[in-house]
Amino acid sequence: MPNNQGRRRRFGSVRQLKSGRWQVRYPDPSTGQLRSAEETYAAKRAAEVALTHIEADISRGQWADPEAGKVFFGEYAAAWLKDRKLAARSRERNESVIRLHLLPTFGARPLSSITTAQVRAWRTECLTRTGEPTVVKAYQIMRAILNTAVDDELIRRNPCRVKGADRYDVPERPVLTVAEVYAVADAMAPRYRLLVLLAAFTGLRFGELASLRRRDVDTENGALMVQRSQAEMQTGALFDKAPKSDAGVRPVAFPTELLPDMKGHLDAYAGTGRDGHVFLGPQGGRLRRSNFRDDWIKARKNAGVTADVHFHDLRHTGNTLAASGASLRELMTRMGHSTPRAALIYQHMVNGRDREIADRLGSMIRETRGDVDS
Structure with a gap:
């Protein structure tokens, strides 16, 4: 032996x-x-x-270093966020989600100790006190943080493996008729009337409208040049940010039926000079979403629109109305959702198909307003 x-x-x-x-x-x-x-x-x-x-x-x-896994989630999340290349508003939003929804549960836990069962329990508890969109956002951020921890070889496997937790079904938003759009616009304070009409018939976002300058308005061809979007920090600070992609910089035609409204608004309410803002607050300062909200709700009720319509739903309304006869590429270009470089967008200038889309919207306006005025 x-x-x-x-x-x-x-x-x-x-x-x-x-x-x-x-x-x-x-x-x-x-x-x-x-x-x-x-x-x-x-x-x-x-x-x-x-x-x-x-x-x-x-x-x-x-093999993973057991000591590396003892890095706490809170300190790693802080370093992760610091290393991200994010716009100021996105950074603020991510920091808020981490602080309010992730750190209370996971901040003091070592990365290697977090399990899928714990993530699932956290998500279930969050859904009892927070809206699903916020919980989905928190889960997506946590998964991204832990994916980086896997890349850094601090943990072997990402515990964020809860099926379906990274998405939610967006409820169908209401679509206003042309008559309802005008009813709400007519119920607004005069300085905000054009804001409602452009939101509905161009599909521009509130931030894109709030950042428009006089030099962005082409009254000869009936078009707006979208080049920036206004954002508001939690501190109340306002700033203009560049679009997320080249597709966000785009010319958007508006119905020529709105030209009298546009010219009257520029004469009465817009800021002075080429860089003057098209839309201003009641005291002549920058237009704020938070200050505008009460005016919107009041006008909506006075117009008899009973559905819980948000201002952003006007964009959905405009895109739905414009969809008739427009190709997917034309709609994506008009909405600013396409990914080609800015040079490609200029191929759709106002003398092209986008003008035709705006003219069809103008026909809807004439038909509706003709009935109203008769």
């Missing part, structure tokens, strides 16, 4: 401690220095099996 006494292991070692338990020791693949495993074992055989698994993980490149 062979004598194994004195034969040395080729990888690591196991030894019995004074407590009687068995300890595993192995060379750290990063430093080559001998290190002890995180746990001890009641039997020598269990320790030898654990050592075999460690050796296999290292040989396959799947």
Whole structure:
């Protein structure tokens, strides 16, 4: 019978401690220095099996430093956010989601200790007190943070594996008729009437309308040049930001039926000079979404529109009305959702198909307003 006494292991070692338990020791693949495993074992055989698994993980490149996994989620999330290239408003929004919805549960936990079951329980609890869109956003951010932790080899696997947690079904938003659009516009304070009409018949967002300057308005061809969008920080600070992509910079034709409204508005309410804002607040300052909201709700009720229509639904209304006869590419260009470079967008200038879309909207206006005026 062979004598194994004195034969040395080729990888690591196991030894019995004074407590009687068995300890595993192995060379750290990063430093080559001998290190002890995180746990001890009641039997020598269990320790030898654990050592075999460690050796296999290292040989396959799947070994993760147990100490690295002790990095706390809160400190790692802070570093992750700092390293992201984000617009100011997006950074503020992500920071708020992390602080309010992730740190209370996971901030003090080591990355390696977070399990899928814990993530699932957190999500279920969040849904009892927070709207689903916010919970989805929080889950998406957490998954992105932990994906980076996997890339950094701090954890082996991302525990954010809850099926369907990264999306939600957006409820169908209401669409106003042309008559309802005008009813709400006519119920607004005169300085906001054109704002409602342009939102409905160009599909521009509130921020894009609020950032328009006089030089962006082409009254000869009936078009707006969208080049920026106004954003508002939680502190109340306003700033103009560049579009997320080249597709956001685009000319958008508006119905020529709105030209009298446009010219009258520019004469009575717009800022002075080429850089003057087209839309201003009642005191002559920048137009704010927060200040405008009460005016919108009041006008909507006075117009007899009972549905819970948000101002942003005017964009949905305009895109729905414009969809008749327009191709997908034409609609995407008009909405600012396409991805081609800005040069491609200029191929759809106001003398092209976008003008035809605006003219069809104008026909709807004439038909509706003709009925109203008769």
